[in-house]
Amino acid sequence: MKGAYLSCRGVSLQVGRHSILHHATLDLPLEGLTILRGHNGAGKTCFLRALMGLLPLRSGQLLINGRPPVKARQHCGYMPQKADDTAPMLPVISHVMACLKGTHWGIPLPNRTRQKAKALLEETGALSLAGKPLGVLSGGERQRVALAQTLANAPDLLILDEPFAALDPKSHEALLQLFARLHQRNGTNLLITAHGPLKTKNLPLPIREITLKEGTLHV
Amino acid sequence: MSEPGLFTFPFMQHAFLGCFLVSLLGGSLGWLMLLRRQAFAAHALPHIGFSGAAAAVWLHFPPLVGMVAASMAGGFFMGREQQGRGHPAQRDTMTGLILAASLGIGIWCLHEANEASSQTTTLLFGDVLGLDGPTLGLLAGLVAACLAGVALLWRPLLFISLCPSLAEAQGLSSTRLGQLFLLLAALAAAACAEIAGALLCFSLMIGPASAALKLELSPFRGIVCSVLGALLLSWGGLILSWYSNIPLPFWISLGGVGLYLLACALMKGKLPPSKIRKIHQN
Numbered sequence: 001m002k003g004a005y006l007s008c009r010g011v012s013l014q015v016g017r018h019s020i021l022h023h024a025t026l027d028l029p030l031e032g033l034t035i036l037r038g039h040n041g042a043g044k045t046c047f048l049r050a051l052m053g054l055l056p057l058r059s060g061q062l063l064i065n066g067r068p069p070v071k072a073r074q075h076c077g078y079m080p081q082k083a084d085d086t087a088p089m090l091p092v093i094s095h096v097m098a099c100l101k102g103t104h105w106g107i108p109l110p111n112r113t114r115q116k117a118k119a120l121l122e123e124t125g126a127l128s129l130a131g132k133p134l135g136v137l138s139g140g141e142r143q144r145v146a147l148a149q150t151l152a153n154a155p156d157l158l159i160l161d162e163p164f165a166a167l168d169p170k171s172h173e174a175l176l177q178l179f180a181r182l183h184q185r186n187g188t189n190l191l192i193t194a195h196g197p198l199k200t201k202n203l204p205l206p207i208r209e210i211t212l213k214e215g216t217l218h219v
Numbered sequence: 220m221s222e223p224g225l226f227t228f229p230f231m232q233h234a235f236l237g238c239f240l241v242s243l244l245g246g247s248l249g250w251l252m253l254l255r256r257q258a259f260a261a262h263a264l265p266h267i268g269f270s271g272a273a274a275a276v277w278l279h280f281p282p283l284v285g286m287v288a289a290s291m292a293g294g295f296f297m298g299r300e301q302q303g304r305g306h307p308a309q310r311d312t313m314t315g316l317i318l319a320a321s322l323g324i325g326i327w328c329l330h331e332a333n334e335a336s337s338q339t340t341t342l343l344f345g346d347v348l349g350l351d352g353p354t355l356g357l358l359a360g361l362v363a364a365c366l367a368g369v370a371l372l373w374r375p376l377l378f379i380s381l382c383p384s385l386a387e388a389q390g391l392s393s394t395r396l397g398q399l400f401l402l403l404a405a406l407a408a409a410a411c412a413e414i415a416g417a418l419l420c421f422s423l424m425i426g427p428a429s430a431a432l433k434l435e436l437s438p439f440r441g442i443v444c445s446v447l448g449a450l451l452l453s454w455g456g457l458i459l460s461w462y463s464n465i466p467l468p469f470w471i472s473l474g475g476v477g478l479y480l481l482a483c484a485l486m487k488g489k490l491p492p493s494k495i496r497k498i499h500q501n
């Protein structure tokens with residue numbers, strides 16, 4: 001998706017008594033990889049949830065490619081900071097299969113869905129985990145499965161909350177390469193949060209850092 | 220002269236057919252309910268249905284109609300009050316309160332109906348040997364409607380049960396889906412209660428399903444396994460109760476526990492030795 005962008009029009013976002021954004025008005029291109037920074041509790045997760053339409057705004061308007069979140073989210077893939085652990089006894093592959101066209105009615109064709117799920121797991125380097133129950137995975141393994149789930153419906157915009165949190169240095173590299181591959185092959189753009197430094201120097205995709213601080217987005 | 224076989228009696232044929240029908244429902248809906256951690260709801264729904272049946276007895280309706288209506292109303296309100304997955308405690312509170320209130324109403328209805336003894340026993344313990352043709356037809360209709368509903372809801376239901384935060388981010392509502400599902404579960408519970416009785420019908424839903432989940436199977440295989448388990452319990456229970464003269468629900472409920480223990484033993488045998496060593500070391 002070329003020319004992805006995010007517009008905030010007087011956006012105020014508040015959770016409990018905590019003000020996350022205060023009358024923010026800005027236009028932000030999301031081409032390539034956009035890294036959202038900010039200290040613990042700055043409100044990054046809340047901001048991403050608002051982008052997915054999961055958190056109501058106090059005032060103002062938020063638009064992704066000119067559309068409000070509830071319309072735009074069909075083309076977005078969201079990976080929450082804390083992965084779900086509601087059905088730990090089911091195999092990994094079932095968890096990925098459930099995400100493939102999960103909002104449609106009826107029963108899917110099992111074989112086709114399974115093949116697609118396997119391809120997704122292979123993409124994120126988690127194919128060897130397909131038969132394991134989800135509950136036994138390590139933190140980094142779970143993260144890779146979560147990423148496969150997020151990729152399920154070929155989103156144009158990936159919104160990933162701390163995708164590097166549980167990864168070892170080698171997997172860091174691999175994930176950045178995956179981002180570049182997705183961008184080059186499918187034109188996928190990414191908005192992620194991260195704390196540590198990222199080795200993005202030679203990565204063949206545009207990179208931008210933004211910071212959320214004291215209710216303001218610094219571009 | 221040799222003793223006639225148990226299949227020669229029409230009431231026994233009806234009983235086997237009825238057991239087949241409710242096993243289809245109990246196995247599949249039970250698996251989904253356990254997956255969604257709604258064992259308490261599975262326990263409560265048939266009891267709520269019991270009160271509806273009691274009211275029907277009083278008002279001279281067929282008990283099954285009252286049972287379906289009451290458990291569906293119960294399922295509807297339980298699902299309504301289920302404020303997402305953030306408050307599981309709240310959900311159980313609502314289920315408990317609805318259960319308590321409906322049992323109270325049920326007792327009052329039975330009191331008013333003034334024919335408590337035999338009818339109550341039938342409602343509580345089921346009457347698998349008393350199934351007549353029309354009841355079987357009604358049961359088959361219920362089963363078909365319920366399974367069609369599950370098939371229709373299958374994808375979103377699985378999505379919201381396995382990956383709630385991803386599903387919500389795609390616009391699915393966990394409250395609304397949970398409510399629809401509980402309506403189906405209520406239908407299933409009413410149908411199962413007709414056979415196994417309100418008191419023990421949830422053992423047909425919970426026993427085989429818990430064993431199937433223990434086996435860590437994929438959803439499709441898990442449900443097939445759970446349905447087969449339910450069939451084994453109900454048919455096996457029928458045969459055993461014929462020869463032992465102990466009521467069917469006894470065999471179903473103990474058999475369910477047996478199935479779960481069997482699944483545990485199977486899973487223990489499945490672990491490779493190296494892994495067991497690792498577990499012991501940790």
Ligand SMILES: Nc1ncnc2c1ncn2[C@@H]1O[C@H](COP(=O)(O)OP(=O)(O)OP(=O)(O)O)[C@@H](O)[C@H]1O
Nearest residue numbers: 015016017018038039040041042043044045046047
């Ligand atoms: N539902 C809620 N009710 C009240 N306060 C909340 C709620 N959700 C989040 N907060 C508060 O909002 C603030 C921002 O939380 P958020 O999770 O967005 O931070 P974050 O920037 O993602 O932090 P981290 O880097 O640790 O992930 C925190 O202080 C948190 O305690």
Ligand SMILES: [Mg+2]
Nearest residue numbers: 044045081161
């Ligand atoms: Mg966060």
